[in-house]
Amino acid sequence: MTYSATRWAPAPGGPAARARAAEGTVLRSRLDTASELYCTNRAAQLANLAQLEEQLEIARAGGGEHYRDRHRRRGRLLVRERVELLLDRDSAFLELSPLAAWGTEFAVGASVVTGIGVVSGVEVVVIGHDPTVRGGTMNPYSLRKTLRALDIARRNRLPVVNLVESGGADLPNQSDLFVQAGKIFHDLSALSADGIPTIALVFGNSTAGGAYVPGMCDHAVLVDRQAKVFLGGPPLVKMATGEESDDEDLGGAAMHARVSGVADYFAVDEPDAIRIGRRILSEINWRKRGPGPSLPADPPVYDADELLGIAPADIRVPFDPREVLARVVDGSRFGEYKPDYGTSLVTGWASIHGFPVGVLANANGVLFSAEAKKGAEFIQLANQVDTPLIFLQNTTGFMVGAAYEQGGIIKDGAKMINAVTNSAVPHLTVNMAASFGAGNYGMSGRAYDPRLMFAWVGAKLAVMGAAQLAGVLSIVGRAAAEAAGRPFDTAADDQRRGEIERQIGEESHAFFLSGKLYDDGVLDPRDTRTVLGIALSAAHSGPIEGRRGYGVFRM
Known part of the structure; x- marks a missing residue:
């Protein structure tokens, strides 16, 4: 996972909040940073991170030096330069799915940049086409990535800014695109119906089905002599009707601003379009519906850099998730729930950047009946008090064997999965090491719709090892x-x-899974606190309300 942030912190709580936080238990670390295990883990994670950085560099390079230079010679900004100009200065940008399409025939990153950032003080989802990769055309993975970004916007109530320059569908792959691609326009319309603003800044081609992106957005800004928005270009019009037309008459910014009305704003160049986009967001009178941070956002007592020695080189080696919490949660404070019952699942209360959270973290990996019942109860409690849940996965699944089957592991596991399924508070999930079997489901894996989900760089996921x-x-x-x-x-x-x-x-490799968009990004363990803080702030753009009623629990 990549993000840029020179400063990011919500406002701290007041005196009452600080008094409440002082009542929490400060975790005491027992980590031996001189041990052989710590050094082995750290070396392995640094090697993993070097490999991750190589792949992120490939994604950032887009179509390569030749196509980047050609794009610049045309007087145009690269997609990441557009994103940087759009965002508030020195604010964070949490890039999503940067490894999309890894290991496939398509470019790493899938020719589109998506992420969560702040524009004119408003948290938004940004979707930007990369025209240096096959003209910004959409392949099956860029479709998945775009739809995931729109889903994140809808579920977290975040306005959307589209940075448009795309030749539409990559036609040789149309059979994997055409049917589902219509959901982009469906989702833009649904966002508008839900009162979530959508903005299109059109810097270049927005053709064929892509013309509906500015057409479906609430606000459309077109750049003079660059934006080309039409259902059919001059060759297609000639073939279909015999009519002779040029790009400007068919779909230029001036025509759409003065004749068709597709453009709400006419921009003289790219910086002007970005300025107008920022102005639109400053004028929408946007209000977050969730509560702000209510507890002090003081940093953990222990150094986040030590997470590299905690994350295991060998996922078969267990580690205490409290050591992770001590380096992630505010002030390293953690109020543990049922510490002596179901001990391979650690549950309790904390805060991250001032946002109260409930935590479920796997300890030795196996979920027994006690852990399943404890997890189900804790999830219900969090819903009773409208508190988001953080799931820290390191699980090999629910325990098997005759004694456990006879003891009811299936019905107890079903309780936990029922609770996870019907929980209404935001879920944020991080796979720290292993996420195998139905443990992945019980710990709010992708199929259970966490608001955002990440994986540490060395993590594994599969039906089993x-x-x-x-x-x-x-x-x-x-x-x-x-x-x-x-x-x-x-x-x-x-x-x-x-x-x-x-x-x-x-x-089961983290890059492979992230390439398929089974998570929202591969994470440097040291970034966990910051990424969770950004994700929690985004989730609080919408109301935070728990579920009071559940489905039938098999007793």
């Missing part, structure tokens, strides 16, 4: 051979196990 999955298939194969009365080919089985382990290892 690679070795376990390969072993299960081997056992099933051996049993099938015995049932059929045929000899079991051990050599072939060993080869299959190796191939499956490699496949699952690759598919």
